[in-house]
Amino acid sequence: MHEEMRRAFSLLSGKWKLEIMWLLNQRMYRFGELRKAIPGVTQHMLTAQLRELEADGLVSRTVFAEVPPRVEYEITAKARGLGPTMEALTVWWNEYGKTVPVKPGARGRKAKGI
Template identity: 65%
Template sequence: MRILTGKWKGEILWQLTQGTLRFGELRRAIPGITQHMLTTQLRDLEKHGLVKRTLYAEVPPRVEYELTRAAFDLRPVFEEIQRWSQTHAIMLHPAAAEAEPHDGLARPRRRRP
């Protein structure tokens, strides 16, 4: 379980269940994560065999990240966690009632002045 724990690993893996993503795409898909933290978490996930990193010899270099087969097998688990959170979000955290979906994840709405 240690290889899956951490503030951002679950979100990174969830985003990658949607398909292969470049670093910038992944960073934009996860609001609040810093470049340094994303790099650190991706390296750790790669080290543990959950994420595959592909570097293309282009200028500028293109790097893509995708789930390994072992990590992709976790997709039903993530889908069930998402279903559970949607069912129980209001009870667990009243502010979740004001959340709107974001690529399958809840994200607070911005309030207009």
């Protein structure tokens, strides 16, 4: 069972995947909406994470033949099976979240001279 759980965890491992899945569990999003909803994510990283989630069958991508092109993302039926897990995490956070230390928001290297 250890190997199976490792594979399950790897589907959602990634800097932004859980946040993406949490948002998409609530509703369908366009790319720009997702980017605005996730502070700190770059366009490149969001694209990479969405592609991985799509390849794993957890997110579907719909492209509309419009000018400018419109792309919408939503979770698949397979990913909806994670709904109870996300709900359990929400319940856990509501009970214990205030006891979790706040970490500094800055990530990565700081610019020289700062």
